[in-house]
Amino acid sequence: MKAYFIKNANVLNQEGELERKSIMIADGKIVDIMDENAGHFASENTDLEEIDAAGKLVVPGLIDMHVHLREPGFEHKETIETGSRSAVKGGFTTIACMPNTRPVTDDPETVQLVLNKAQEANLAKVLPYAAITINELGRELTDFEALKSAGAIGFTDDGVGVQSAQMMKDAMALAASLDMPVIAHCEDNSLVEGACVAEGEFARKHGLKGIPNESEAIHVGRDILLAEATGVHYHVCHVSTEQSVRLIRQAKEIGIKVTAEVCPHHLILADEDIPGLDANWKMNPPLRSRRDVEACIKGLEDGTLDMIVTDHAPHSAEEKAKGMELAPFGIVGFETAFPLLYTKFVETGKWTLKFLVDKMTAEPARVFRLDTGRLEKDAIADVTIIDLEGLRAVDPNEFATKGRNTPFTGWELKGWPVMTFVDGKKVYSDPTLS
Ligand SMILES: NC(=O)N[C@@H](CC(=O)O)C(=O)O
Ligand SMILES: [Zn+2]
Numbered sequence: 001m002k003a004y005f006i007k008n009a010n011v012l013n014q015e016g017e018l019e020r021k022s023i024m025i026a027d028g029k030i031v032d033i034m035d036e037n038a039g040h041f042a043s044e045n046t047d048l049e050e051i052d053a054a055g056k057l058v059v060p061g062l063i064d065m066h067v068h069l070r071e072p073g074f075e076h077k078e079t080i081e082t083g084s085r086s087a088v089k090g091g092f093t094t095i096a097c098m099p100n101t102r103p104v105t106d107d108p109e110t111v112q113l114v115l116n117k118a119q120e121a122n123l124a125k126v127l128p129y130a131a132i133t134i135n136e137l138g139r140e141l142t143d144f145e146a147l148k149s150a151g152a153i154g155f156t157d158d159g160v161g162v163q164s165a166q167m168m169k170d171a172m173a174l175a176a177s178l179d180m181p182v183i184a185h186c187e188d189n190s191l192v193e194g195a196c197v198a199e200g201e202f203a204r205k206h207g208l209k210g211i212p213n214e215s216e217a218i219h220v221g222r223d224i225l226l227a228e229a230t231g232v233h234y235h236v237c238h239v240s241t242e243q244s245v246r247l248i249r250q251a252k253e254i255g256i257k258v259t260a261e262v263c264p265h266h267l268i269l270a271d272e273d274i275p276g277l278d279a280n281w282k283m284n285p286p287l288r289s290r291r292d293v294e295a296c297i298k299g300l301e302d303g304t305l306d307m308i309v310t311d312h313a314p315h316s317a318e319e320k321a322k323g324m325e326l327a328p329f330g331i332v333g334f335e336t337a338f339p340l341l342y343t344k345f346v347e348t349g350k351w352t353l354k355f356l357v358d359k360m361t362a363e364p365a366r367v368f369r370l371d372t373g374r375l376e377k378d379a380i381a382d383v384t385i386i387d388l389e390g391l392r393a394v395d396p397n398e399f400a401t402k403g404r405n406t407p408f409t410g411w412e413l414k415g416w417p418v419m420t421f422v423d424g425k426k427v428y429s430d431p432t433l434s
């Protein structure tokens with residue numbers, strides 16, 4: 001197996017300062033992290049490649065606990081191979097994929113299929129979630145024990161909310177007995193029927209029915225009570241409202257085992273930013289008010305929201321061309337996530353670099369008990385190199401994902417990942433790199 005010597009790397013220390021280091025990668029591990037002048041690795045090993053990371057940041061491989069890879073069943077939107085390629089291009093080395101495929105990932109065979117395809121792709125580490133209910137229909141629980149044995153890392157009906165409180169309670173009790181988390185898409189269907197954007201100024205202006213904040217927060221509140229009753233690890237998907245943040249903050253204060261995630265778009269965009277009836281701005285949950293955006297930022301900053309996820313949700317151009325009301329919900333996320341957050345929050349001095357990196361590495365690893373997310377001697381060599389200087393515009397035609405559905409086209413950003421290693425194997429390298 002090839003070994004790598006990354007020299008002149010800027011690495012974050014515990015205090016969040018950048019230190020100049022050299023990193024030796026071999027046999028899938030970080031063999032050593034040395035001070036700048038520790039010298040060259042004069043090795044007899046001819047399979048050693050030296051990489052000059054001068055001026056670049058080296059971080060643990062990014063982790064994304066909420067993504068849609070669309071395979072099986074929707075290969076025209078994405079495959080596990082194209083999705084994984086997009087992930088590593090975006091600097092992600094571990095991704096957890098949602099079960100709203102066709103068939104739904106609700107049996108051990110489909111979990112196995114996802115794992116097999118991921119292994120064939122041999123790019124990012126793919127962790128499959130399994131459905132809570134058969135076909136995500138909310139009627140009958142799946143076989144949690146068999147799904148866990150097959151390799152599922154948690155249970156979720158992402159794409160839809162579990163409408164019945166009793167069903168959710170049963171799911172949580174069962175998951176708790178298996179020491180597995182329940183990951184919830186929070187949405188009360190009775191409040192959102194026929195709506196495609198958030199209740200608010202944009203919806204009024206265009207005569208559209210609005211999705212109210214309560215449709216999300218009602219489930220968050222209900223589920224927190226059920227998590228308290230069952231003792232399960234309850235994780236809230238794509239938090240987007242002030243009310244959800246408040247409920248999660250209160251639940252954490254009294255020791256309920258709740259964790260939560262937030263997406264870049266909900267930290268950056270509000271409904272008032274939507275330029276017109278363009279479905280590349282349509283996702284679920286929808287872009288809410290500026291007040292909600294500020295509450296999500298605050299929630300992330302004070303630890304109420306534990307991590308950032310992309311909710312990478314590719315759809316075809318034909319599907320997205322159906323217009324705001326008919327197009328499916330969702331935007332792609334892998335290849336813009338880090339540059340967006342770096343440019344909007346770190347470059348502007350709002351967050352430290354360490355804060356952002358932790359929310360995309362150490363924090364998801366802590367919450368989901370993963371063995372990755374650390375850049376240290378003897379750690380697994382999942383490593384990402386990021387160029388913090390080069391300014392580049394978002395161009396969907398350059399994406400590795402099949403999806404072109406992004407509201408960020410043309411945004412000038414810094415913080416582009418340029419090289420990615422998974423288990424010590426180079427899985428992405430920016431072709432423009434000298
Ligand atoms: N987020 C989205 O807008 N869409 C997701 C479903 C989901 O995450 O709920 C999808 O599968 O397309
Ligand atoms: Zn969802």
Ligand SMILES: [Zn+2]
Nearest residue numbers: 098158159311
């Ligand atoms: Zn999703």
